Structures are given as structure tokens and as C-alpha cells.
Amino acid sequence: MVALVTLATRLAPRSVRARTTLAACTSVAVVLLAASAAVVLLLRANLERSVEDGAREQARAVARLATDGHLTAALPLDHGTDFVQVIDAGGRVVAASQNLIGRPALAPTGARDGHRSYNLHALGEEHHQRVTTLTADTPTGPVTVHVGASLRTADAADDVTTAALAALSAVLVLTVGALTWRATGRALRPVDAIRAEVAAIGDRDLDRRVPEPRSDDEIARLAHTMNAMLERLEAAGTRQRRFIADASHELRSPLAVLRTQLEVALTHPDPDVRADLVAGALQDTERLQALSTDLLLLARLDTTGHDRADEPVDLTELVRTTVRARGPQPHPVVLRTPDEVTVTGNPLWLGRLLTNLLDNAQRHARQSVTVTLLGDAEAGQAVLDVANDGPRIDPGDREKIFERFARLDDARSRDDGGSGLGLPIARDIAALHGGTLTARDTAAGTTFRTRLPVGLVRGPSREDS
Incomplete structure (x- = not known):
């Protein structure tokens, strides 16, 4: 048989x-x-x-x-x-x-x-x-x-x-x-x-496309889908190569500075100068550590997809705790949370989203930063605004700032410790939770608005400063 x-x-x-x-x-x-x-x-x-x-x-x-x-x-x-x-x-x-x-x-x-x-x-x-x-x-x-x-x-x-x-x-x-x-x-x-x-098609030929029949049948739709997939792969490969090049550039500069400082400190006879050089090397080391942490987080966000922790998060309490835990700031933060809002997601990543927005706002604010959390029950969304009274962003640059390693002012960002990854990480976290992050101009300056699917909105809360 x-x-x-x-x-x-x-x-x-x-x-x-x-x-x-x-x-x-x-x-x-x-x-x-x-x-x-x-x-x-x-x-x-x-x-x-x-x-x-x-x-x-x-x-x-x-x-x-x-x-x-x-x-x-x-x-x-x-x-x-x-x-x-x-x-x-x-x-x-x-x-x-x-x-x-x-x-x-x-x-x-x-x-x-x-x-x-x-x-x-x-x-x-x-x-x-x-x-x-x-x-x-x-x-x-x-x-x-x-x-x-x-x-x-x-x-x-x-x-x-x-x-x-x-x-x-x-x-x-x-x-x-x-x-x-x-x-x-x-x-x-x-x-x-x-x-x-x-x-x-090889890994270096992602710009090639499959032939699409003129008929409107299943095979034509298959070819269209294959070309759309190839376009996404090409875009992903381009982003990856650009990211690797940018990451290499970002790491090369502080490593070169760090090596120079350590070499000079090793041979310089003046103890005070050596101490200053070691202190500068320590700052560069901290910057490298922060940059590597951001790179690892971005890699994790890219590979996580929809596999995220789905647990109820009291967003109102998370915002209050994050703002209060930052300690003395270069500029005061006004916190407005009139609603009690609950969302579903990962509390650590949502806290990182708010932290990155606050870091960006503090770097560019002139006098104050305002954080507002509202619950839009009709749209089923939580609206988190982080505003600063700093210079406005040109309309043509409002999407560029969310690109990895993008800076509108390289010298200022480097002096202030920015790596060009904070806003991209924040947008990726928002997208991973089914939300959006956009930048818009207001009468007082610039506001970064985050919209997240809301789980629950309760009555009025209070205003903090």
C-alpha cells in the first residue's frame, strides 16, 4: 500500500x-x-x-x-x-x-x-x-x-x-x-x-520591479502587491543604510574627541588640565552612553511591531509623575490635567515618549514649558500637548525633525546634548500604540501634539504648576 x-x-x-x-x-x-x-x-x-x-x-x-x-x-x-x-x-x-x-x-x-x-x-x-x-x-x-x-x-x-x-x-x-x-x-x-x-532581485537590486500585466485580475493584483512590497523593502533598506551611516558619523565624532582628550590627559603634566580633560571625556562618555541607549531602543521599536505590552495605563498619573520626577529644570513646567485619562500600552515606553518631548521642549524654550492632557471622548483619543515658547518651526521642517539624526541647528543641538533621536523615538512609540505625533505652531511658540487611543475618560481633575 x-x-x-x-x-x-x-x-x-x-x-x-x-x-x-x-x-x-x-x-x-x-x-x-x-x-x-x-x-x-x-x-x-x-x-x-x-x-x-x-x-x-x-x-x-x-x-x-x-x-x-x-x-x-x-x-x-x-x-x-x-x-x-x-x-x-x-x-x-x-x-x-x-x-x-x-x-x-x-x-x-x-x-x-x-x-x-x-x-x-x-x-x-x-x-x-x-x-x-x-x-x-x-x-x-x-x-x-x-x-x-x-x-x-x-x-x-x-x-x-x-x-x-x-x-x-x-x-x-x-x-x-x-x-x-x-x-x-x-x-x-x-x-x-x-x-x-x-x-x-538581490539585496542590492531592490530598485527593480516585477512586470505588471495590463489585465485587472488576480495576477495583476499579485504583481502590484509584489511591487508595493519591493518599494517598502527598498525604502526600508534605504532608511537602514542612512541610519547606519548617520549612526557611524554620530559615534565617530565623540569617539575621536574622547580619544584625543584621553591621549592629551595621559601626557599633559598639569594636574588641573588633566582633570578638565577627564571631566570632558566623562561628558562625552555619557553622551555616547545615551546615544547607544537610543540606538538600542530604536532597534527594539523597529523589531517589536505590534508585539507590545497591552495593559491599562493611568496616563494622567504617568504624566504627573514624569514631570515631578525631573527635578529642577532650566524652565518651569506648567502641568494641566483636567481629565483622568486611561490608555492601553506600555507605561515605560509612554514615559519615554513624554520624557523625550520634555527634553526637546526644555532645549528650545525661552521661559516656560506647558504640558496639557485632555480626553476626547467623542474621538476616543487622549490628547497630550507639550508646548514651549521657543522659536517656531518652518512648515517645511515639521516632518524633517522626526527623521533620525535630523537637526535644524547642529551646533546648538550638540552643545545641548541632543542626539537627533528623541523625536523619532517619540513618534515611533506613539505609532506603536496606534497614535500619532505631530508638530504645529501656536501663538506662544511650538506645540508637539500626541494622540493615543483612549481606554477611559473620567471627570475633571486639577491643574498643577
Whole structure:
């Protein structure tokens, strides 16, 4: 059994084109076989019914002759009948057709298709017969009339019809197979072109695209989807290369400065100068540590996707705690939380989002920073605004500031310790929680607005400063 299954598996067609053609031919063959069998059976039944009707009609005519006493020893044959034999109650032949005169009475040899069969070798021919038997009362007693009708015509028509249907079915199956093979090949030609193009695309050829058929079918949509995927891969590869280049540049400068400071401190004779150099090296080390932490967090956010912690977070309490824990700031922070808002997400990442926004606001504020948390029950969102009264951002730069390592003022950002990763990390965290982060200008300066899906909004709270 296992060997048969293995052999069937090996012999089974492997290509979609061959399987489709085989399935089409098999389906058509089964339908034609059933239809041909039905046609042959109906034709056979019709012909046999006609033969039986003719034999029964002659048997009735002979029975009427016997009843009227006009029965003769030699009986004529109608068209379509092979023999007639009339037997009395004693088994003697009292009348017969010309071909059975002098022959003994026919004896039944069994039953076939619900009809009795008789030994007809006396006729000198071998073919199917349909024998009709009737009983009639005569002046001399009851007699039995046997009339045999030949099925020679029915057999011949059956054979011819079967052969014709077989030939026609074979032609139809071959035609369907050829048409299916050709149509499937034409339909799958774009798929093969897509496969060949995708196989030729390497990690450095992501700018290539698969050919898109002009038809608006599943294959065209597949090609469109493949090209959209290739565009995303190309964009992701470009971002990755740019990120690696920017990260290398960002790490190279502080490492070079750090090495210079340590080399000078190692050889400088003045202890005070060495202390200043070591202190500067420590600051650069802290900056490198912060930069590496941000890079690791970005890598984690890029690979996390939707696999994040989903737990209820009291956003109002998180905002208050984060603001109060920062200690003395270069500028005072005004906190407004009129609503009690609960969201679903990761509290550590949401705290990092607010911390990055506060760091950015403190670097650019002139006098004050304002944090406002509101719950928009109709939109089902929590709205967190972090505003500063610093210089406004040009409309053309409002998206650029969310790019990694992007700075509108490199010198100022470096002096203040900015790495160019705070806002991109904040936007990625917001997106990971199903929200958005945008920058907009206000009358007082610049506001960074975060929208997050809200879990619960409760009544008014209080204002802190």
C-alpha cells in the first residue's frame, strides 16, 4: 500500500499547468462517461421496447386466431420477429413459423433482465432474442403462444452508438486538454515572469520591479502587491543604510574627541588640565552612553511591531509623575490635567515618549514649558500637548525633525546634548500604540501634539504648576 502511494505521488504532475489540465480532462471525461452511459441505456431501452411491442402485437394476433379456431400449422412472420410457436397444454407444437416447423417445443433455460430465456440454437443463429409469451383459450383447450423478436438491430445500434460516443468523448477530452494546457500556460506566463524577476532581485537590486500585466485580475493584483512590497523593502533598506551611516558619523565624532582628550590627559603634566580633560571625556562618555541607549531602543521599536505590552495605563498619573520626577529644570513646567485619562500600552515606553518631548521642549524654550492632557471622548483619543515658547518651526521642517539624526541647528543641538533621536523615538512609540505625533505652531511658540487611543475618560481633575 505504501509503495502504491509512493508511486502515485511520484507520477502525480508537479506543475500547476499539468495539474489543471489533468483536472479539467478528468472532469470532462467523467461527465462524458456518465452522459454516454445514459444515452446508451436510454437508446437500448427504447429499441428493446419497440421490439417487445412488435412481438407482443404478433402474439396477440396469433392468440386471436387460436381463440377463433382459425389457427394454421404454418404461421407467417411479421417484420422484426424471428419465430412463432404455439404449444397446447400437453406440450405439443400445434403451430409454428416456417423456420420452426418440425422442431420440438421451446424449453425455458432461465431468466434474463426479468424475461425468460429460451434455447434458440434451432434457429441456427446466435443473437439476443426477446420472447413474448401469451396464453389463449381455443375450442380444443388452452394454448401458449411464443413469439421471438430479434435484438440484432438493437445490438448493432448499441455497438455503433457506443463506438461513436467513445470516439467523440476522446476527441472532446483531447480538445479540452489542449485548450486548458494552452490557456493555463498563457495565464501563468506573467506568474513565471514575476517569479523570474523576483529570483533575480538581490539585496542590492531592490530598485527593480516585477512586470505588471495590463489585465485587472488576480495576477495583476499579485504583481502590484509584489511591487508595493519591493518599494517598502527598498525604502526600508534605504532608511537602514542612512541610519547606519548617520549612526557611524554620530559615534565617530565623540569617539575621536574622547580619544584625543584621553591621549592629551595621559601626557599633559598639569594636574588641573588633566582633570578638565577627564571631566570632558566623562561628558562625552555619557553622551555616547545615551546615544547607544537610543540606538538600542530604536532597534527594539523597529523589531517589536505590534508585539507590545497591552495593559491599562493611568496616563494622567504617568504624566504627573514624569514631570515631578525631573527635578529642577532650566524652565518651569506648567502641568494641566483636567481629565483622568486611561490608555492601553506600555507605561515605560509612554514615559519615554513624554520624557523625550520634555527634553526637546526644555532645549528650545525661552521661559516656560506647558504640558496639557485632555480626553476626547467623542474621538476616543487622549490628547497630550507639550508646548514651549521657543522659536517656531518652518512648515517645511515639521516632518524633517522626526527623521533620525535630523537637526535644524547642529551646533546648538550638540552643545545641548541632543542626539537627533528623541523625536523619532517619540513618534515611533506613539505609532506603536496606534497614535500619532505631530508638530504645529501656536501663538506662544511650538506645540508637539500626541494622540493615543483612549481606554477611559473620567471627570475633571486639577491643574498643577
